[in-house]
Amino acid sequence: MFIESRQNQRVKRWKKLHKKKYRDQEQSFLVEGWHLIEEVLNSDWTPQELIVLEGIEYPTIWERYPIYTVTQAVFDEVSQTESHQGVLAVVSQNESDHKPTYHKLLLIDSVQDPGNLGTIIRSAVAFNIDAVVVGQDSVDLYNDKVVRSTQGALFHLPIIRDELSRWLDYCHNHNIKVYGTALDEQALSLSQVQPSEKYAVIVGNEGSGVSETLLNSADETVYIPIATKSESLNVGVATSIVLYHFSQAT
Amino acid sequence: MFIESRQNQRVKRWKKLHKKKYRDQEQSFLVEGWHLIEEVLNSDWTPQELIVLEGIEYPTIWERYPIYTVTQAVFDEVSQTESHQGVLAVVSQNESDHKPTYHKLLLIDSVQDPGNLGTIIRSAVAFNIDAVVVGQDSVDLYNDKVVRSTQGALFHLPIIRDELSRWLDYCHNHNIKVYGTALDEQALSLSQVQPSEKYAVIVGNEGSGVSETLLNSADETVYIPIATKSESLNVGVATSIVLYHFSQAT
Structure with a gap:
């Protein structure tokens, strides 16, 4: 899906994840950049949505998840880094509450x-x-x-x-x-x-x-x-x- | 001395110290906050000038060095931290070029x-x-x-x-x-x-x-x-x- 408006509800929701209160409420958070997203994909954490700046190519494996292509203006709105790489993920929080035998x-x-x-x-x-x-x-x-x-x-x-x-x-x-x-x-x-x-x-x-x-x-x-x-x-x-x-x- | 204008030559000189090029040229740099300035004073490094936000009290020992009291606007111009403590020092670079016997x-x-x-x-x-x-x-x-x-x-x-x-x-x-x-x-x-x-x-x-x-x-x-x-x-x-x-x- 392509999103070009910063007023889009989804964009507003992503941006809210900059704040702890909203991260706690949604039980999710933002992950930025190629390396970190790869680390998520190679773990048992789950990306809910992937956000890609228009023009950026991504691996086909990403298509297992909902992907949103966005304009530069939208990406800048959601990104929290000064020099971003054009890729972001919304990831579910994944805390352990069970207590297996930790040593x-x-x-x-x-x-x-x-x-x-x-x-x-x-x-x-x-x-x-x-x-x-x-x-x-x-x-x-x-x-x-x-x-x-x-x-x-x-x-x-x-x-x-x-x-x-x-x-x-x-x-x-x-x-x-x-x-x-x-x-x-x-x-x-x-x-x-x-x-x-x-x-x-x-x-x-x-x-x-x-x-x-x-x-x-x-x-x-x-x-x-x-x-x-x-x-x-x-x-x-x-x-x-x-x-x-x-x-x-x- | 009291400085209230951001256009003051000294203020402009201080602000230039945000850049490496100018730090190298002047052989000096900025140090911010109480703790770090105390550390300078307790070392063999030399403060050239101390910069204090108006209204802030400082130890009398500081009067050994030139002190400039400045307005909030001037201080904000020179400071590089988000929440500053109202004290700054211009310190001479102090690199060792001699080679004593380091082990x-x-x-x-x-x-x-x-x-x-x-x-x-x-x-x-x-x-x-x-x-x-x-x-x-x-x-x-x-x-x-x-x-x-x-x-x-x-x-x-x-x-x-x-x-x-x-x-x-x-x-x-x-x-x-x-x-x-x-x-x-x-x-x-x-x-x-x-x-x-x-x-x-x-x-x-x-x-x-x-x-x-x-x-x-x-x-x-x-x-x-x-x-x-x-x-x-x-x-x-x-x-x-x-x-x-x-x-x-x-």
Whole structure:
């Protein structure tokens, strides 16, 4: 179908997906660019609609889904990137609510920067985490910058949005040892940690780290030793180092 | 001094610092926000001028430097952030061109994303790198987003902008072992690397990694093992994991 008017109801609906409120309501979100759309198609996530700028050729396999060809003006209206590639998808949110036996979990508490959350999810896939739980104070998982920063990793592991405290209970009930990451040297130095086979790692806010309540519920707290002249690490970096260490040790 | 006109010559000069060409010509750059300015003041970098939005109070210690109070309209013209804090500094570029005896070097080849370059510099300080060399194909070191992502780490170690090949010669002449980071498993797995006491790590472009010429000049190539369903790590993350491992091992 060809759409040339920005006033088209469908265009208005797509544009609304820029906002979290509407993404939650529609249980869907936008995915932009060739690479990310390919990642969706190679996963168990489902594209509802594909949006293509007129004149752009797309693989025939895309024709399994409803395709809308649109004018430059319409595309610009829906796109959220500065230099777009002329392809967009509306994708259904696909959160896991069932709880199979996860053995390696990452719990994310109040990460605010979209790039950081995306990077963390990307590293979680790289280092064999079974599922990621994103707490309710974090930036929205379906924010366009989060999706972009995951580089598609988002589509390759179960992600749950939930109260983290419920998942601490889950861990305790399933004999999964919980490691909180701390910013100070009161904790155990990462290199001294020999993780158990089943583990959960909690990471926290850019400024304040993991909330005290959650840290107190952890079985152990760990920190990454850094130079005294250094204030801290980026949270995406710190998380990735911990996950790397754990993936090596188990 | 109070400045209220956006047409003021000084304002025009400040605004030109948004562009690399002019930053290079003036050998200076803009630094924004309380935290970063404090970091400059606590380092051996020199603020030339401080720019303060009218009504904002600043520490008396700032009066050691020329201070310009400006109107909201002028501040908005010079600021490069969406939600600014009303304080800016013009800082002299402060690259090291002398070569003291560096033992731990990080060589950066064609990193394009400002956030990635900033994060890498932040981790270099955290993991005791003596100096960072930024090759000529990377994003500009004094780009505002790079400066912001370093969180001030930029001011706490020597940074050199130079041809990387010259620094490979430097390493060979100073008995510093050079480790290239590779994207494939042909290389040595990071955990198997027992770094020598003096080392240089080369990291590369987001998409293509370290250029082949540089990799061929490295003494060893290393990679970080990741899950097969994962395509790659963020370059800031990968660099930080390597630097962490090296800092632990030496």
